[in-house]
Amino acid sequence: MRDRSYDTVPFRLSEIEHRYGANVHIVGNPFLLGHLATLCAKETRQPDITRLVRILYEDLIRTVLNAEFPRRRVSVPTRMIDSSPQGIFEGEVIDRAVRAVTVNIARAGALPSQVAYDLLNETLEPSLVRQDHIIMSRMLGVNEEVVGAGIGGMKIGGDVDEAFLLFPDPMGATGSSLATAIETYKTKVPGKPRRIVNIHLIVTPEYLRTMTRAHPDVIVYAIRVDRGLSAPDVLATIPGTRWDEERGLDDHQYIIPGGGGFGEILNNAYV
Numbered sequence: 001m002r003d004r005s006y007d008t009v010p011f012r013l014s015e016i017e018h019r020y021g022a023n024v025h026i027v028g029n030p031f032l033l034g035h036l037a038t039l040c041a042k043e044t045r046q047p048d049i050t051r052l053v054r055i056l057y058e059d060l061i062r063t064v065l066n067a068e069f070p071r072r073r074v075s076v077p078t079r080m081i082d083s084s085p086q087g088i089f090e091g092e093v094i095d096r097a098v099r100a101v102t103v104n105i106a107r108a109g110a111l112p113s114q115v116a117y118d119l120l121n122e123t124l125e126p127s128l129v130r131q132d133h134i135i136m137s138r139m140l141g142v143n144e145e146v147v148g149a150g151i152g153g154m155k156i157g158g159d160v161d162e163a164f165l166l167f168p169d170p171m172g173a174t175g176s177s178l179a180t181a182i183e184t185y186k187t188k189v190p191g192k193p194r195r196i197v198n199i200h201l202i203v204t205p206e207y208l209r210t211m212t213r214a215h216p217d218v219i220v221y222a223i224r225v226d227r228g229l230s231a232p233d234v235l236a237t238i239p240g241t242r243w244d245e246e247r248g249l250d251d252h253q254y255i256i257p258g259g260g261g262f263g264e265i266l267n268n269a270y271v
């Protein structure tokens with residue numbers, strides 16, 4: 001007889017309560033919130049910035065793997081098999097035979113995507129894992145407000161049919177860049193993804209509105225939703241209750257409280 005305790009392994013995602021819809025997950029995790037607060041602090045500099053982003057994304061990617069990826073049952077002889085026929089672990093694990101593509105939205109997404117790529121290679125069959133690269137820039141209006149996003153170049157290594165398509169990008173501010181990137185995959189890259197998952201450190205209500213309207217099929221994970229410019233009575237409500245009144249972006253589309261421009265601080269390049 002074998003132990004059936006691990007035939008079906010539950011994973012319970014800890015989430016902050018909100019009203020943004022079933023595809024949005026604001027992870028409730030004091031460990032991550034603490035490290036994210038340190039990352040966003042005014043005095044935090046390199047190399048701590050890179051180290052903290054790695055810590056945060058390693059945990060986020062593991063969360064997504066546990067919550068979204070399919071499982072399979074395995075039977076693995078342990079080192080004790082030579083002395084006992086019961087030296088076998090049998091249980092449910094993440095299925096390694098799954099395609100996954102992580103997309104680097106340069107420049108802030110380079111490190112998060114590399115972290116995702118490394119963990120995917122450790123968890124899935126490496127031959128089924130790929131990293132793509134897209135160079136994007138914001139398009140500004142006459143008052144330096146974001147009016148859209150343009151693609152300056154991309155390196156896409158094949159189709160995405162039945163693949164988990166991941167976009168690990170630290171800050172979901174306006175949503176225009178990522179919505180454009182996702183539309184590019186939907187219309188110009190062969191194949192239909194099995195699932196599209198955006199993975200962020202911080203998002204705004206404005207980003208969530210843009211993303212859920214443009215791509216209602218996309219699943220969003222974030223550590224924090226920042227709506228710091230909302231009125232006090234709005235801040236007293238459960239996030240998303242008065243969605244149209246929530247505001248997390250200043251007049252230059254930077255997130256408040258936020259943590260500054262992550263493309264800038266990650267690369268020590270302020271142009």
